[in-house]
Amino acid sequence: MKLMRIMLVFLCITIIITxxxxxxxxxxxxxxxxxxGKIEDHEWNxxxxxxxxxxxxxxxxxxxxxxxxxxxKDVLHSVDEFVKNGVNLIFGHGNIYGSYFQEIEELYPDVxxxxxxGGYSNEHVTSLNFNxxxxxxxxGMIAAEMSRTDKVGMIAAFESQPEIEGFYEGAxxxxxxxEIHVNYINNLDRIGEVTDIYNEMLHNNVDVFYPVSYSFSxxxxxxxxxDNAYAIGxxxxxxxxxxxxxxxxxxxxxxxxxxxxxxxxxxxTLEGGLLVYDFPDELLSLSDFNTRVPERFQIYMENVIGEYxxxxxxxxxx
Numbered sequence: 001m002k003l004m005r006i007m008l009v010f011l012c013i014t015i016i017i018t019x020x021x022x023x024x025x026x027x028x029x030x031x032x033x034x035x036x037g038k039i040e041d042h043e044w045n046x047x048x049x050x051x052x053x054x055x056x057x058x059x060x061x062x063x064x065x066x067x068x069x070x071x072x073k074d075v076l077h078s079v080d081e082f083v084k085n086g087v088n089l090i091f092g093h094g095n096i097y098g099s100y101f102q103e104i105e106e107l108y109p110d111v112x113x114x115x116x117x118g119g120y121s122n123e124h125v126t127s128l129n130f131n132x133x134x135x136x137x138x139x140g141m142i143a144a145e146m147s148r149t150d151k152v153g154m155i156a157a158f159e160s161q162p163e164i165e166g167f168y169e170g171a172x173x174x175x176x177x178x179e180i181h182v183n184y185i186n187n188l189d190r191i192g193e194v195t196d197i198y199n200e201m202l203h204n205n206v207d208v209f210y211p212v213s214y215s216f217s218x219x220x221x222x223x224x225x226x227d228n229a230y231a232i233g234x235x236x237x238x239x240x241x242x243x244x245x246x247x248x249x250x251x252x253x254x255x256x257x258x259x260x261x262x263x264x265x266x267x268x269t270l271e272g273g274l275l276v277y278d279f280p281d282e283l284l285s286l287s288d289f290n291t292r293v294p295e296r297f298q299i300y301m302e303n304v305i306g307e308y309x310x311x312x313x314x315x316x317x318x
Contacts, residue, residue, distance in 0.1 A: 027265075027266050027268070028055075028088070028089055028262060028266045029087065029088045029089075030061050030063065030064065030082075030086045030089075031059075031061055031063045031089045031090070031091070031262065032063070032064045032066075032078070032082035032089070032090040032091070033048060033063070033066070033090075033093060034065070034066055034090070034097060035048060035065065035066065035069065036094050037067065038067050039065075042214045042218070043235050043238075044094075044214035044235050044254070045093065047236065047252075047254035047255050048093035048254060048258070049065065051091075051254055051259065052065060052258065055258055055259060055262045058259060059262060062085065062086070064081075064082055066078040066081075070096065072100050072103065075092075075097065075100045075101075075104070076100075076104055079104065079108065079111070083108060088112065089112050089114070089262065089265050090112070090113050091258065091261075092113065092115035093116065094115065094117070095118040097113075097115040098119065098121075098125070099118075099120055101113035101115060102120040102125055105122065105125050111124070112125075112126065112270060113125045113126070114126045114127075114261055114270075115128070116129070121273045121274050122272050122273075125272055126261070126270060126272050126274075127273070127274045128257060128261065128275055128277070129274060129275065129276045130276075130278070130284055131276055131279070131284060132163040132166065133162040133163065133165060133166040134284065135166065135250040135284060136162065136164060136165065136166025136169075136170060136210075137166040137167070137170035137173075138170060138250070138286065138301065138304070138305065139163070139166075139210045140154075140166065140168065140169065140172070140173075140180075140210075141170040141173065141301065141304070142208075142232060142248060143167075143171055143178075143232065143247075144171040144172075144175040144178045145175070145294075145297050146247055146292075147175075147178065147208045147230075149205045149207050150175065150177055151179045151181065151205045151207065152171055152179070152180055152206060152207075153182070153198075153206035153208070154181070154182045154212060155182075155183060155194055155197050155198060155201075155209065155210070155211045156183070156184040156185075156212045156213065157184060157185060157186075157188060157212065157213035157216075158184055158185075158186055159184050159186055161212055163210075164182055164184070164212075167180070167182065168180055173317060181201050181204060181206050183201070188213075188215055191215055194211070194220065195219070195223070198223055202227055202229065206229075207229045207230060208229065208231070209221075209224050209229060209230070209231045209232070210232045210234070213234070214234065217235070217238060218241055221233065221238055221241045221242050221245060221246060222241065222242060224245050225242035230245060230246075231245050231246055232248060232250065233246050233248070233249025233251075233287065234249065235249075235251070235252055235254075236249065236251055237249045237287035237288070239287060239288070239290070243290070244292070246290060247292070248286045248287050248288070248289050248290065248293070249287040250285075250286060251284070251285050252284060253282070253283045256283060257277060257283055260283075278312075279305060279308055279309050280308070280309045280310075286301070289301075
C-alpha cells in the first residue's frame, strides 16, 4: 500500500510536469531585439525599445537587445547569443532584417523572427507593415488644405514607399489644382541629400512638407520652421519639435504592435507572412491638429478617417 501511494504521487508529479511542458510549448520564453543604430538615435528606435519593455512587463520574461546590428555577421552573432539565453521570439526593428532572417531561420527552428516593412517572409518569419498608402493619402489632403501657394512636397527615403502614391492621390482629391512635388534619396547613406531636395522644393514655392523617414523628418521640420513653412510629422507626434510648424503627425503605434505580436506568439496564433496594420486597427492615427488648421477642416478630417475605419475605403470623386 505504501509503495502504491509512492507510485501514485510520482505519477501525479510526472503528469503535472508533463502538463506544464505541454502548456509552455510554443509560448514566449524570452525575447530579443535587434536595432540598426542606437536607441536614442531617433523616435523609431525608442519606440522599438519601449515595445520590448512592455513585453517584459506584461509577460514577465527576460528581454535582450543589441544595437548597431547592420550586417548578416552581426545578426548571426546576436541571434546565437539570444538563443543561448532562451530567446524564442526575436524582433528586427527595421526592413534590413528581412533578408537576414530569411537566410538564417532554418538554423533556429524553435525561434520566430519578426521585422518591419519588408517583403521577405515564411512560416517562421513575419513582416509587420503599416498602411503607408493611407498615411500618405490623409497627409496629402492636409497639405493641400494648408498650402498657401498650392504647392506641396513629400520627401521620401525610398521610391517604393506606398506613402508616395497615397500623398499624390490625397492631395489631388482635396485640391485638383495643387502642384505636387515628390523626391527621394533611395539610399540612407545619402541622407545629406535631403537638404538639397528640401531647398529645391522651397525654391519652387512648396510651403507644406511631408518627410517620410524617421532618419530625417526632424531635420526637415526644423528647416520648415526656419522658413515659415509647414510640415507633417512622421512615426510619432513631432509637434514638440516645432509647435507652430507641425500641422499634425502620422503616428504609428509601434509599441502597441510589439505587445500584440507577442500576445499572438504566446497564444500560438502568430502567422508567418506579411501582416498589414491600419487606421481601423487603431495602430495608425493622426496626432492632435495644430491650432492653425481650421476647426471646420479638423472636423471634416475626423469624419473622413472615421468613415475609412468603418469601410476600409479612401474617399474618391468617382
